Amino acid sequence: MPDPAKKTIELRILRYQPGVDAAPSFGTFEVAGxxxxxxxxxLQTIKDTLDGSLSFRWSCRMAVCGSCGMxxxxxxKLACSTFLRxxxxxxxxxxxxNNFPIERDLVxxxxxxxxxxxxIYPYIMPKEPKTVEQGPYRQTPAQLAAYESFSxxxxxxxxxxxxxxxxxxPDFIGPGAMALLQRYNGDSRDAGRQKxxxxxxxxxxxxxxTAVGICSEVCPKSVDPANAVNQNKTNSxxxxxxxxxxxx
Amino acid sequence: xxxxxxxxxxxxxxxxxxxxxRAYTVRExxxxxxxxxxxVLFAGLYSLSQGPESWAAYVRxxxxxxxxxxxxxxxxxxxxxxxxxxxxLPKTMPKLILGRAPVAQRTITRVATIFxxxxxxxxxxxxxxxxx
Numbered sequence: 001m002p003d004p005a006k007k008t009i010e011l012r013i014l015r016y017q018p019g020v021d022a023a024p025s026f027g028t029f030e031v032a033g034x035x036x037x038x039x040x041x042x043l044q045t046i047k048d049t050l051d052g053s054l055s056f057r058w059s060c061r062m063a064v065c066g067s068c069g070m071x072x073x074x075x076x077k078l079a080c081s082t083f084l085r086x087x088x089x090x091x092x093x094x095x096x097x098n099n100f101p102i103e104r105d106l107v108x109x110x111x112x113x114x115x116x117x118x119x120i121y122p123y124i125m126p127k128e129p130k131t132v133e134q135g136p137y138r139q140t141p142a143q144l145a146a147y148e149s150f151s152x153x154x155x156x157x158x159x160x161x162x163x164x165x166x167x168x169x170p171d172f173i174g175p176g177a178m179a180l181l182q183r184y185n186g187d188s189r190d191a192g193r194q195k196x197x198x199x200x201x202x203x204x205x206x207x208x209x210t211a212v213g214i215c216s217e218v219c220p221k222s223v224d225p226a227n228a229v230n231q232n233k234t235n236s237x238x239x240x241x242x243x244x245x246x247x248x
Numbered sequence: 249x250x251x252x253x254x255x256x257x258x259x260x261x262x263x264x265x266x267x268x269x270r271a272y273t274v275r276e277x278x279x280x281x282x283x284x285x286x287x288v289l290f291a292g293l294y295s296l297s298q299g300p301e302s303w304a305a306y307v308r309x310x311x312x313x314x315x316x317x318x319x320x321x322x323x324x325x326x327x328x329x330x331x332x333x334x335x336x337l338p339k340t341m342p343k344l345i346l347g348r349a350p351v352a353q354r355t356i357t358r359v360a361t362i363f364x365x366x367x368x369x370x371x372x373x374x375x376x377x378x379x380x
Contacts, residue, residue: 098259227343230340231342
């Protein structure tokens with residue numbers, strides 16, 4: 001019986017070197033003893049022993065930092081929490097996240113995403129700031145439950161790679177930023193709801209979403225960004241009709 | 249020196265026909281069946297306004313094999329649409345907090361589906377009662 005620890009697995013990796021390659025193309029690597037490796041470990045083995053020029057992002061190796069998102073056999077996944085033994089036999093295809101410009105190999109441009117995160121005021125804006133002497137902003141467990149899952153987002157962008165509407169319209173604010181928006185708008189200590197709603201009207205706001213819903217299915221943290229986007233369609237619509245009644 | 253020359257891969261135009269997006273496409277297309285049902289009902293209303301002969305012709309059409317086949321297909325599509333509609337219902341509403349924790353989305357879907365089923369059944373029973 002062959003030793004499973006010595007099993008060799010083939011990885012097909014989309015390579016792109018800016019300034020050298022006109023377009024990305026696949027490179028093939030055989031990784032020995034890969035049976036119990038995560039895809040990230042396999043990539044690190046390739047970089048250490050086969051091709052030092054292979055570029056990819058990673059940091060924590062335990063699905064917390066959100067750096068190693070990539071397309072594995074066509075699905076957006078974290079390379080660190082995807083194990084080769086769980087994938088169907090045969091070559092494993094690894095590509096950079098869909099819908100993003102490729103910087104180099106598996107590294108994508110994240111600038112657009114960071115701008116979107118910045119645009120939704122990603123911090124608590126209290127109605128009346130308290131001094132330290134006045135004590136903390138208190139919250140009940142029910143108030144925490146209203147937004148808690150949205151605060152679990154690790155900015156891995158798998159949801160963007162899964163979103164066909166983001167593919168069609170790169171300016172669409174997208175699922176991840178909307179989850180963060182809802183994290184703050186749903187927080188009882190926050191009073192910045194109106195400012196955030198003003199950023200999500202129109203085609204580049206929530207209205208590019210057609211409730212495809214795959215963003216929530218690929219989320220490694222069960223954040224359910226589809227819920228964040230779709231409940232804000234209602235909020236955006238109400239805001240549109242009620243804006244004349246509002247007292248500024 | 250900035251060496252960044254990002255490469256933008258062309259997005260496939262047929263994403264809607266491929267897994268996992270196919271289920272979404274079928275779900276959205278099943279909405280056309282609801283419009284189809286509406287069109288059949290409007291046709292009935294229109295023929296009613298056109299007099300007894302027109303109404304009789306409409307009833308004859310309803311009894312035809314083509315119409316029965318059409319209705320079977322429409323019913324199947326509408327039932328699928330109802331099922332998927334309630335599946336995404338919890339995605340479109342704020343989290344429902346009971347006590348200290350959010351109600352599971354599965355529970356929301358189940359309760360809403362049962363409620364809608366009960367309403368439909370009541371409507372059928374009332375209609376049958378009135379018709380008797």
